Amino acid sequence: MKSGLFGFLFAMWILIIAGGGIVVTLLGPISISGFGELDWFISSIIKAIIAIVLVVIWILILSKLKNMIFRKEIKS
Amino acid sequence: MIELIFPTILSCITAFFVVFLTTPPLIKFLKKRNLAVKDMNKKEDVMVVRPGGPSIIAGIIVSEIILYAFLQMNEILAIIITTTAAFTIGYVDDRKVMGGWFKPVALAIAAIPIIVFGAYDSDLAFPIFGTVQIPVLYLALIIFMIPITGNTINSIDVLNGVASGFMVIASFSLSICLLIVQNYEIAIVSLPLGFVSLAFYKYHKIPSKIFPGDSGALTLGAMYGAIAIVGGVEIIAAVALLPAVINSFLFLSSVKRIVEHRQVKGKPVDHTDDFRLKATDDKTAPVTLVRLILAGGSLSEKQVGHAIFKLAIFSGILAVITAFMMGVSF
Secondary structure, three states: OHHHHHHHHHHHHHHHHHHHHHHHHHOOOOOOOHHHHHHHHHHHHHHHHHHHHHHHHHHHHHHHHHHHHOOOOHOO | HHHHHHHHHHHHHHHHHHHHHHHHHHHHHHHHOOOOOEEEOOOOOOOEOOOOHHHHHHHHHHHHHHHHHOOHHHHHHHHHHHHHHHHHHHHHHHHHHOOOOHHHHHHHHOHHHHHHHHOOOOOEEEEOOOOOOOOOOHHHHHHHHHHHHHHHHHHHOOOOOHHHHHHHHHHHHHHHHHHHOOOOOHHHHHHHHHHHHHHHHHHHHOOOOOOOHHHHHHHHHHHHHHHHHHHOHHHHHHHHOEEEEEEEHHHHHHHHOOOOHOOOOOOOOOEEEOOEEEEOOOOOOOOHHHHHHHHHHHHHHHHHHHHHHHHHHHHHHHHHHHHHHHHHOO
């Protein structure tokens, strides 16, 4: 049982690091121009939407992973 | 650097001894007032007093005020106010049963002092890949972080000594990480959290003489979250807290709504005849960290606690590796 939990922890850690890479490479360069003083606000909204989508994807992957690891563990 | 040694030692000693010395009289006081609950994992009718939050917050406030006297940092004031607000929220919940949404919403409000004092840097730092500027999104992160860390620690407060023992490991790991990323002042500010948790663990460990209650667990969790924000180590802090995050994630993904534990009908864990803990087959019960630990077979309360501590040490090591990776870039 415990090995599954350690594996799940490690998988979460890898997902956090990979997610960080995606956030920095995807969200970092986003900058909007042409809306004057609203530029920062619009770019922030776009970043927020992308971040929320990424978090949802992260949770879905984690759920799948959880089912995969623990279904096997509970059976053993 | 050398001028920081004296306030560091003084605040750590104060944090430890304030909790160590105030908890026994608090236990006596709570016993007198008959503020005790049944320890559900003991065969006999063992009553344990609660909440231990008042001694925990006393240790935190006194030690952080000492540090403020030396360092004069707004970050310390933000931590003190946010943590005290979290204690108050927990204490209200200890005395009067509140709805499932009360704590997350109230803790989100408790995060506001961090914003008001400007005790944050809106650049979010990731290992290997560097930082990303998210000024508006970061404000939302602050508002979400305190309820998440507060409730996450509260959710693992299910067995004798687990919440305080887990916080000892997680907070000292965070302090080491802050030293690695060379944020020395916040590393010093974070140390009292570990010493307060350590002193409380003395009375909370199996067999518990006192439970932290919501006031204690939320105080520890909110302070941890506040340190993560003011120290700019949000990702590292999340890694060190992973076993507790897993517990909340498993609970929420099986219950599929924000709800108080006491409102959940199904029992995830039951007892064997010799009162060891065993996972149930109840399909309506939420999946929790303890239930998964017990999926391999029954264990004593102490063994489950040790399994959680081993997971905490593992994620503490991952957090330290993450801190070293902060300095690495492609």
